[in-house]
Amino acid sequence: MENKVIIVEDLVRMFGSFTAVDHITFDVKQGEIFGFLGANGAGKTTTMKMLTGLLSLSGGGAKVAGHDVQTEPEKVKKSIGYMSQKFALYDDLSVWENIRFYSGVYGLTDKEIQEGGRAMLDKLGLGDVHNQLIGALPLGWKQKLAFSVALLHQPEIVFLDEPTSGVDPVTRRQFWEMIYEAAESGTTVFVTTHYMDEAEYCDRIGIMVAGKLPALDTPARLKQQFKSKSVDEVFVKLVRDRQKK
Amino acid sequence: MSFVTVENVRKTFEDVVALDRLSVSVEKGELFGFIGPDGAGKSTLFRILATVMVPDEGKATVMNYDTVHDYRQIRQVIGYMPGHFSLYTDLSVEENLQFFARIYGTNIEEYYDWIKDIYEQIAPFKDRLVGDLSGGMKQKLALSCALIHKPAFLLLDEPTFGVDAVSRREFWEVLKRLKSEGLTIIVSTPYMDEASLCDRIALMQEGQLLAVDQPEIITAQFENILYAVAGSPRYRTLQQVRSWDETLRAYPFGERLHLVTKNPVDTGQLKQRLESSGISEVTIESVAPTIEDEFIALMGGYHGK
Numbered sequence: 359m360e361n362k363v364i365i366v367e368d369l370v371r372m373f374g375s376f377t378a379v380d381h382i383t384f385d386v387k388q389g390e391i392f393g394f395l396g397a398n399g400a401g402k403t404t405t406m407k408m409l410t411g412l413l414s415l416s417g418g419g420a421k422v423a424g425h426d427v428q429t430e431p432e433k434v435k436k437s438i439g440y441m442s443q444k445f446a447l448y449d450d451l452s453v454w455e456n457i458r459f460y461s462g463v464y465g466l467t468d469k470e471i472q473e474g475g476r477a478m479l480d481k482l483g484l485g486d487v488h489n490q491l492i493g494a495l496p497l498g499w500k501q502k503l504a505f506s507v508a509l510l511h512q513p514e515i516v517f518l519d520e521p522t523s524g525v526d527p528v529t530r531r532q533f534w535e536m537i538y539e540a541a542e543s544g545t546t547v548f549v550t551t552h553y554m555d556e557a558e559y560c561d562r563i564g565i566m567v568a569g570k571l572p573a574l575d576t577p578a579r580l581k582q583q584f585k586s587k588s589v590d591e592v593f594v595k596l597v598r599d600r601q602k603k
Numbered sequence: 604m605s606f607v608t609v610e611n612v613r614k615t616f617e618d619v620v621a622l623d624r625l626s627v628s629v630e631k632g633e634l635f636g637f638i639g640p641d642g643a644g645k646s647t648l649f650r651i652l653a654t655v656m657v658p659d660e661g662k663a664t665v666m667n668y669d670t671v672h673d674y675r676q677i678r679q680v681i682g683y684m685p686g687h688f689s690l691y692t693d694l695s696v697e698e699n700l701q702f703f704a705r706i707y708g709t710n711i712e713e714y715y716d717w718i719k720d721i722y723e724q725i726a727p728f729k730d731r732l733v734g735d736l737s738g739g740m741k742q743k744l745a746l747s748c749a750l751i752h753k754p755a756f757l758l759l760d761e762p763t764f765g766v767d768a769v770s771r772r773e774f775w776e777v778l779k780r781l782k783s784e785g786l787t788i789i790v791s792t793p794y795m796d797e798a799s800l801c802d803r804i805a806l807m808q809e810g811q812l813l814a815v816d817q818p819e820i821i822t823a824q825f826e827n828i829l830y831a832v833a834g835s836p837r838y839r840t841l842q843q844v845r846s847w848d849e850t851l852r853a854y855p856f857g858e859r860l861h862l863v864t865k866n867p868v869d870t871g872q873l874k875q876r877l878e879s880s881g882i883s884e885v886t887i888e889s890v891a892p893t894i895e896d897e898f899i900a901l902m903g904g905y906h907g908k
Contacts, residue, residue, distance in 0.1 A: 397767040399737040497641045523765060524793045526640035526808065527895050528902055531854045538838040553794070554768055558858040559837075577858055588857070590768055590796075597769040 361388040363423055363515055363546045364409065370417030371404050378404040380569035381418065386562075388514070391537060391547045393560030395589075397597050400566040402550055403519075409548070410517055411435050423514045436464070439508035442519035446504030449493030453484060456492055457507060464511035478506045498529030505536055509545065516540065518549040522556065534559050554590035565593060567600045604667055606631040606756070606787050607652065611661035614647050621647040623810035624661065629789055629803075634782045637791040638798050638894070639807030645791040646686050649760045652789070653683040665756060679707075682754035684745050686761045686791075692734035696725055696744055699733055700751060707752035714753040721777055722747045739770035746777070757781065759790040763797065775800050795895040806898055813901040818894055825892035825900060827851055828867055831859040834882040843880055847873075854899065861896060862887075 364386035371379040379401045386392045396402040407413035409422055411431030420427045423437035447456045454475070461471040479485045482502060492500060501521055508516050518537075522530045534556065541547050541561075549560070557563050558577045565573040565580075573580055573596055577589050584592045605628035614622040621644045629635045637645045650656035651663055654674035663670045665677045690699050697711075700722070704710050715722075725736075725743050733741065742762055749757060759778075763771040775797065782788055790801070798804045799818045806813040806821070814821050832853075834840030841860050844853045851863045870887040877885045 397769055398739050398765075400767075520765070524641035526643075526902065527795060527898050528854075529640075534855050535838075535841070538841075542838055552765060552767060555796075555857040559855055593768050594772065597767075 362386065363388045364392075364548065365421045366405075366409070366418075367420070368418035369405065369408065369415060369420055371401075371408060371413065372416040377569050379408070382566070382569075382571040383418075384564055384571060384574050386515075386546060386548060388546055389541055389544050390562060391541050391549065391560045393557045393563035394548060394550045394566070395557055395563055395593060396550075396566030401569045402566050405566070406517060406519060406548075406550070409434075410438060410440060436511075437514050439511070439513040439516035440519075441504045441508040441516070441521055443501070443521055443523040444519075447492045447500060447507065450491060452489050452491055453479070453495070453503065454488040456503075457510070460507045461510050466511055474510050478510065482506060498525050498532075501525055501529070501533060502536065505533065509540060513545070515546040515548060518547065520550055520552065522551065522553065530556075554588065554593065557589040557593075563589065565596055567596050572596055604664070605629060606633070607663070607665050607789065609648070609652075609661070609663045612648070612651060612658045612663055613660040614644075614651065614656070614658050620810050622651075622658070625810065625812060626661075627805055627812060627815055629787065631787055632782070632785060634778060634788045634790070634800075634802045636798060636801035636804040637789070637807050638793075638795060638804050638898070639791075640793055642809070643807040644810040645807055646760055649683075649685075649758055649789075649791065653681060653685075653758055654678060655683075679752075680755045682749035682752070682757045684749045684757075684759045684762055686764065690733045690741060690745055690748065693732060695730050695732055696736070697729040699744060700748055703748040704751045709752050711751065714751060717753050718747045718750045720780070721750075738766050739773075742766055742770065742774065746774075750781075755787065757786055757788045757790075759788065761791050761793065763792055763794065771797070795893070795898060798894040804894070806894075806901060808898075808902060813898070822892050822894060822897055825897050827863045827865055827900070829890055829892050829896060830862040830864070830868070830870065830887055831856065831890040832862050832873075832877075833859045833884065833886045834877050835884045836882070840877065840882050840885075843877060843882065847876075849873075852899075856895075859886075861890075863896075863900075 362385045366382060366384050369379055369382050394402055408415055408427060409420055411427050411434040415428055422434045425433040427434050457475040458471055479488055522533050537547050562576050564571050580592050584595050586592045586595060607629040609625060609627045611624045611626055612622050613624050639645055651658050651670055652665060654670050654677050657671055666680060668676045670677060700711055721743050725740050763774055778788055803817050805815045832844055841853060844850060844862050849864045849868050851865055853860055853862045874885050874887050
């Protein structure tokens, strides 16, 4: 049986009388690249916050890396890595200080930090700049570094929230190759994006519309199901359908 | 003289060169797009055109007015939507619109027809604080505020950044309509797929222009031969394709990967090569390059290969 590392069942989140997440159910398998799409305000961020143990649930349940997000949020946090485009690393700390800080937060030993951190910088070709402030690095480097830092404690799952926003087309693809590599070595990747071509890079995608999850499958099968040429078209059809109602 | 001219404009911030002696011109009535990633210098150029920043060297004009000396005249004719939301989050939707109308010496009613199509989509929420609006709604309000004094020239800095695909489409439909009313529009975007919606585009990277032309002319300049390759598993397919002698470069592109070669290749033979190394569901076909393929080529390739 395939190992499911994210299991979401009938998940609900209310804010007052507003239902932000409306009974969604899905799971993600180990080593899968799962793309999580949706219009602004569809409930993506709220769902992510619940899955990463940052927000309580109003109903249903979710298990991440074998831990219940409601009753064991601290265990969930230890088993995952997280990176967002808005805030990933501290601009006023150096490359090495950021690595030390994040590794320390995740409880890595000095030896692990030294060895893991060095190996990571060598691999990224950033060994020469380890004393530079993060703020002075180009955005593309920052994002690649942030992704590697999110993986340093070898989490089972890494959550990426619009990791490639505003990044040039070459760096954006190099970033995705890093995602492929991580997935191949068994790390599960949960990623949100506004670039519809990136949705096609995912093994499976879920598309949220107004708190629900009306589409959940491989990009190829969704295109078939919605008689569309691209995920972009699938997305537009789903959202326009909803607007008509 | 062109509607907007930029001549040898250079702007530095300490040791960072944001604009590197850049020249470009935009004609009256054009929908012109600056396409490039963060850090390309788009916002710096837009700030200079909006008269809120002064270049170190070179000069820029809008409707024959100099952006440094004649800034007062330019501010009367320009509608500027900065990259980060320029709205007051602690004022309501209607209060924001009123504020922008008043500083331009007009009121909401005078040119209401001009913004009606856009504003009516958010008017049901006119009493809501802007801080509580979704990204798509803020974007529509910001555009309404930039249009409220009926400008001749719209300058929109990444209006669709971080906005979902549906709101993006709606926004471009609005721009097309405004263009048909005679407005000159300059817009910037990091999304390469929006390039084809512009009359002309400038591809921008590290303070320089890589190309300026109609989108279809830019893609026609692609020098090499392009194939789309599919195979499962995907990452191994990419590594295999990249190892071939024929390959100039190969990179993920949507559901397939793009293979660039100098000369035409025998696709049947390449297919066999992939299949014999255990890759399944292989397809290879020749495809037309997109703006993004040309951008990658102009950036000097990929991984050095």
